[in-house]
Each structure stands twice: as structure tokens, then as C-alpha cells.
Amino acid sequence: MRADAQRNRDKLVKAASLAFAEHGIDTSLEEIAERAQVGIGTLYRHFPTREHLVEVVYAREVQALCQAADDLARKHPPDVALGLWMQRFVDYIAAKRGMAQSLKLLLASNSEFFAEASGKIPAALQRLIDAAIAHGSIRADIDNSDLMSALSGIYGAPQTPDWRDRSKRLVALLMDGLRSGVKKKSLKPAPPGKE
Structure with a gap:
């Protein structure tokens, strides 16, 4: 071109x-x-066609979100990267409120393109989760569907003037919850006579 x-x-x-x-x-x-x-x-x-334009726009934005997951993972500790990406995802969805209903219809259309593209975001999130679990910085009993459900509550809230600040507090609260369930490695007991 x-x-x-x-x-x-x-x-x-x-x-x-x-x-x-x-x-x-x-x-x-x-x-x-x-x-x-x-x-x-x-x-x-x-x-x-309009559909072709919608597909290209959607694919570009999905790619940007997935790339952000990889970029954040390279630059930050795993739990920090996860929190930053979740905030970026919430901001992205909130900015697309006008598209939300239309995207739901397209995603439900069983289009092979949208099925493939929509699977990339949970996969990117799962990579961040897996890295944070392996690092020992978040609890191990969660997966991407748990976090996507929690995030939907955040980006689905009414868009009031304080929405962005509130969403940051809620993502931070979510991260605190993920970190609080981490089992701390216990110290080995001292050998007999060394207590």
C-alpha cells in the first residue's frame, strides 16, 4: 500500500x-x-462494507489491549502489571460505551472473526494472572473469568464526574483482595537448642 x-x-x-x-x-x-x-x-x-470497518477497528483495539499486557509485563512486577492492565481495560471499555450494545450484538452473531478476537483479551489477562500467581504475589484460586466478572461491575457503573477516580480505587481494592489471599511462606523452625 x-x-x-x-x-x-x-x-x-x-x-x-x-x-x-x-x-x-x-x-x-x-x-x-x-x-x-x-x-x-x-x-x-x-x-x-460497514462490517469490514467495524472488524478492523475492533481487531486493532483488541491488539492494542493485548500488546499492553505484554508491555506492562516486561516493565513491572507481575502483580503491578496485572493491576495496571485491569485499569487500562476498564478505561478502554468505559470509552467504548457507545459501542457496547452494538459489540454485544456482533459478538453474539457467532462470527468466527469476533469469536477469535474476543478470546484474545481473556488470554492476555490469563497470562498476567499466571505470571502473578507464579511470582507468589496474588492468590492462586482465581482465573480470567473471575476478574472479568469483577471488572464488568467497575466499567458498568454510571459514568459520573468522579467515575475515573472511583474506578482506580475499585481496581486497587480488587488488587488488595487478590494479594490478601496469598499464603506467606512460613519460616523454617529453628533446630532444637537454637530457639
Whole structure:
């Protein structure tokens, strides 16, 4: 793809992501083209159908979340990486409130694409969980479905002015709960006569 064509495609994906987040996937394609400052013909050359555009936007955002899990795991201790990623995930979902209902419909459509893409986020979360368990910094009796259920309560809360601060406190509370169940390694008893 020529450099200018790639730039136009990137602008369209970014504009579509913002428009879908604000108004859902029924946003007019003309509005998306206008936001990207390209003609509607350019949009159709890159994305022949609305479904194709939605798939590309969704895949890009899923990839970014999964990449964030790997980046955080390289830069932070496992439990810290897990907490930071959960906050990023909550922020991501909250920013997509306009897309939430539309994505539920698409995910329920049994599309092979959406089934594969939606499985990547729990897998990224499970990698972070496994690393934190192996490190001994969180309890071992949880999995990604437990945390996804807890996170849905956080990102599903009404978006009041203090929502972001409250979500950070709730993710921190969740992490405190994960850490509190860790069995501390007991010290070996002193040999007889050395007490």
C-alpha cells in the first residue's frame, strides 16, 4: 500500500473508532469519512462494507489491549502489571460505551472473526494472572473469568464526574483482595537448642 493510502486508512480507522465510541456502529459512514478528512469513495476503497470497518477497528483495539499486557509485563512486577492492565481495560471499555450494545450484538452473531478476537483479551489477562500467581504475589484460586466478572461491575457503573477516580480505587481494592489471599511462606523452625 502506498504511504498516502496507508495514512488515509489509518485516519479512517481512528475516526471510526472515535465515532463508534460516541454513537455506536450505526454512525454514518459519511460522518466517518468527514472526520477523517477523506472522501466517501476513499472510505469504500479501503472498507467495502460497514462490517469490514467495524472488524478492523475492533481487531486493532483488541491488539492494542493485548500488546499492553505484554508491555506492562516486561516493565513491572507481575502483580503491578496485572493491576495496571485491569485499569487500562476498564478505561478502554468505559470509552467504548457507545459501542457496547452494538459489540454485544456482533459478538453474539457467532462470527468466527469476533469469536477469535474476543478470546484474545481473556488470554492476555490469563497470562498476567499466571505470571502473578507464579511470582507468589496474588492468590492462586482465581482465573480470567473471575476478574472479568469483577471488572464488568467497575466499567458498568454510571459514568459520573468522579467515575475515573472511583474506578482506580475499585481496581486497587480488587488488587488488595487478590494479594490478601496469598499464603506467606512460613519460616523454617529453628533446630532444637537454637530457639
